[in-house]
Amino acid sequence: MMRVLFHRILTTETPIGRRKRPKMLSQGIQLVRTKPSDLAAAGIERVPRTTGVRDGRPVVGDDRVLDVKNVIWCTGFRPDFSWIDLPIFDGKEQPKEPVHVRGVVPDEPGLYFVGLFFLYAMTSGLFTGVGRDAEYVVDHLTSTARQQQPRPSYTGSVDALPQQS
Template sequence: MIERHDTVVIGGGQAGLATGYYLQQHDQDFIILDASDRVGDAWRARWDSLQVFTPARYSSLPGMDIPGSPYAFPTKDEVADYLETYAQRFDLPVELGVRVDGLERSGNGFLVTAGNRRIETDNVVVAMASYQVPTVPDFAAELSNDIVQLHSIDYRNPDQLQDGDVLVVGAGNSGAEIALDVADGHETWLSGRDVGHVPFHIDSWVGRYLGVPFVMRVLFHRILTTGTLIGRRLRPKVLSQGGPLVRTKPSDLAAAGVERVPRMTGVRDGRPVVGDDDVLNVENVIWCTGFHPDFSWIDLPIFDGKEQPKEPVHVRGVVPDEPGLYFVGLFFLYAMTSGLFTGVGRDAKYVVDHLTSTARQQPPRRNYTESVAGLPQQS
């Protein structure tokens, strides 16, 4: 049997729930499909000490504040429980344990498949983050079998490591925070280039009341967008290299005894090589080398062949060549905050406004602009 819904949202994380909230405000017929067993499981599966980078006042979805002090930094479990409560409070139609494995055109609409399920729909919102498939360099397979290797997606706490030294590969936010997490019990090296850092401590008085509001609500949210020249110029670099360190500072790493070393370049005799020729005799390697999106299940001509891995061509989440198809939750979809709670609500509102408006009949301009096909600008 073929099911029928006006809109199918694929992904039940913060992007999918925010999209569902706005669809509900428009009294739309929709379902949200998610492969997890519980709402928020993607957060529960992160490392134990993880906290979000933004205080609670900037870490909420539309319509419901996250509990606790507005200036506290929620833990990953607090975020997971908040998302579950959010879905329950608004009675969002989330169907769990459903992994979508196909999306294609069907007449004027789409056909979504998930195992034996077949769902016809007019609109599809792909509400998935860019961080889907963990990446490690090919030479990881050359490391000795006596070295414990973990990717950041599998790291939970230092108890997973064996005795001995640790090399953390990748010096972005995840790498820096995990290096601090393991440094108490292990000699720790952090490999990778300096990505820079915000010039204040986010949990200080200056950070909570001045720095974070400026960076998250002004710089990352309004200035660094695809609607500004500086945002369009910076976006390719940020997509390929990531952003600056937010919570961790170089001085924090030095104080914890974490030694910075150049990027890992290969393997010799089963041991990692950093820089030109330095071999590190470590017992553990943690790969904080990022992720790439996996849209191989989408059978539609929407991908830019110049990008590897391929990402969809869109304008603020609206796919020009496939009316009715939208994306929310991608890193820098519209702004630096698009992958954060700060920005995902705005992006969700934008695509739902487009989905429910007459403007969706007109394809948006292919260059990045502040508005799409006559839609009113949104702050």
């Protein structure tokens, strides 16, 4: 029952979810412990806080420039968007939140969010819901990459094309 309520009914696509979301965002949620050794075992490199941008790439606290194509901001235990100096905030909601569609920031291609509480559903910030949100972002990334790939051109005759069986 709780899974259905938190994962299917309390979403940004339902009237009750849209009505409940602002109150839930202002109250927070129970924190979950993540061990650094678990992150390292998963191949995640932790880097110092982002301090700036150089040639369109993020600069971190030890002055390294990271060569990244996309940024997926995972909030950790409390959302802090103070480091983002982009016009992506609506300003209507408190606390201030980025404007996104299920984690995809439409006005800043290549900027994504995953793990925000109530990103799409009440379970978005929990293990039971973050996978669905991450899948949505990855699907967007891969569909965008497919759209940007050059299509192979064919200049031979139609008779030379392989036949479908």
